[in-house]
Amino acid sequence: MSNSLTLYTPAGVLAKAQPIKRAAKRLAKLGFEVSIDEAAFDKHQRFGGDDDTRLAAIHRVAAAAPSVALATRGGYGLTRLLDRIDWKLLAKSVEQGTRWVGQSDLTALQLGLLTHAKAPHVVSWSGPLGVDFGRSDKDGGVDDVTQDCFTEAMSGQLEAVGFRTEKGFDGLCLRGQLWGGNLCMVNSMLGTAHFPRIKGGVLFLEDINEHPYRVERSLLQLAQAGVLDAQKAIVLGDFGGWRASPLDRGYDLKSAIAAVRAVTKTPILTGLPFGHVDTKVCLPVGAKVDLVVQGRNVLLGWQNDPLLKHEHEHGDAGEHSHAQ
Known part of the structure; x- marks a missing residue:
């Protein structure tokens, strides 16, 4: 190869x-x-x-x-x-x-x-x-994890990533098409001919230098457009780089996520090691993934997607994953 x-x-x-x-x-x-x-x-x-x-x-x-x-x-x-x-x-x-x-x-x-x-x-x-x-x-x-994850993904060996999330999702098990990326970019494409109209998917999102109220506003836009309810799960990565304001009065990223959770039936998980940070995993956009939660441990795997099967044939026999 x-x-x-x-x-x-x-x-x-x-x-x-x-x-x-x-x-x-x-x-x-x-x-x-x-x-x-x-x-x-x-x-x-x-x-x-x-x-x-x-x-x-x-x-x-x-x-x-x-x-x-x-x-x-x-x-x-x-x-x-x-x-x-x-x-x-x-x-x-x-x-x-x-x-x-x-x-x-x-x-x-x-x-x-x-x-x-x-x-x-x-x-x-x-x-x-x-x-x-x-x-x-x-x-x-x-970053060692970023490099190793990249080389394994590019050789077809990477089959899953793992991370820790908040309490309350134990037992969650679902399968859907993985899609998403930068929140601002996803929102900028909403309503255009280039926006993927995916139902039953796993939507992952991240951003940087966006105050929590701006993150909330963007997520509510996706919710009000029907995008969030159409997914099986939302997975949030890193949203760092913002500065608190004296006007926040206790309002923070957790507050923003809570407000969005209140208006969608779709579970919103946090903790995905991805975003504008040194340590980031690789994620196959468009692949069918399985998301399984045990306790607070999340496994996001795609080894069962036939479209990626040919890649695994070039890798080792065992499953490879990166857990955070």
Whole structure:
């Protein structure tokens, strides 16, 4: 199985090239045949090249169909491209074995792919960005869990992730299609032709630098649009980076989540190790997953999805998981 990996820039500009060059060296040491797209370091305002340049980069990567298409960073920019992306070309690359990996602004590409692919569903991966592998040793280097989870996911060995949640969900057991990503990006796609209309799914969400009232407002928008009630479970990742206000008077993220739980029948679990944090797991967007809770321990697994079966055949015989 090929281990080709292409780093490309579909959204925000890279302030410096060095972190991505460092990431390329580290990824090569992990066994990947790394190439950096020709336009990866382009700059146009706050974007990694103008719209045409970034669109061409996405299509260029899709046509080459590497084993891994890893976005260098998120930021903002994919929303501008959604109406022009050749979704058939991207879906074909997935059929040829390409794993599109990233998070944050990449949510738009991943959900658009899920919406427009003509196959029953295609799988992309919410996971690290190129910059996660480019962090200097002085700043902490690459997180071990993030790196191990990524390499196992890309080789087809990762079959589950585990984490701890709050009390009250013991015995929960369900199966549904996994989808979601960055909360702001999910909300920005609501009502558009690119929003996946998934029922009976497992919706995972995260965000950064959003005060709890903004998180609550976004979740209530999804609730009032009927999205939350249509799912079997909501799984929340990290929502850090916000600052408390003197006006909060005890209001916090727990308060926000409680307000949303009060208006939906769908269980909302917290604790997923994913988001704009150093330690993050990889999640197969579009895959059928099993969610099982024992006590406060949650196992989210996808080894029973036939679309991912061919990946497991390249891995070890045993089940691989990352538990937090």
